[in-house]
Amino acid sequence: MKRNATAVWNGTIKEGSGHLTTDSKVLEKTQYSFNSRFAEGIGTNPEELMAAAHAGCFTMKLSADLTEAGFNPTSLETKATVSLDNGVITSSHLVLQASIPGIEDTQFQEIAAGAKANCPVSKAYNVDIQLEATLL
Known part of the structure; x- marks a missing residue:
């Protein structure tokens, strides 16, 4: 593809x-x-598009991994923030809020960390990737 x-x-x-x-x-x-x-001009920018790509990819990978583990997520919402510092993209910070019936937080954190490490966009980015995952 x-x-x-x-x-x-x-x-x-x-x-x-x-x-x-x-x-x-x-x-x-x-x-x-x-x-x-x-600045604050109208339009998009490469970092915003990178953030959208990372949020979408991570969330889909997490859904796949949860499904494979036998869970049916009700809601997964991820906000990604990509930082540009002194002309260098330095990090992507993922903030996840999830509603997943029947999962314990320890297992949720483990599966979320695996999705962070293994989604194709995470693998493509050569930056620090942080994850804050909250189970609702």
Whole structure:
């Protein structure tokens, strides 16, 4: 399986702007700019997209691992925060809130840690990955 996206940029780094389009059209000429990346401008940025990818991948991997362990998760909600410090992406911090009938916290933490370590996006990122997992 291969997925792709296209980026178009016009102009200088500070005054220019660009847009992103994915094959699925979930992003279709979605704006990004210097301000959307480094200030409070309108549009997306690479770190936001990395956070979305990590949150989605981790949550799906966790669901698969829980199902394989015999649990039926009612709700899994993950917020990912990707940090850009001095021009370097340094970390991804996952905050999970989960509702899973019949699971003990120890087993939940173990399965969540495994999903963090083994989701394909975690494996692709060469950054510090932290996880805060709360069983509701």
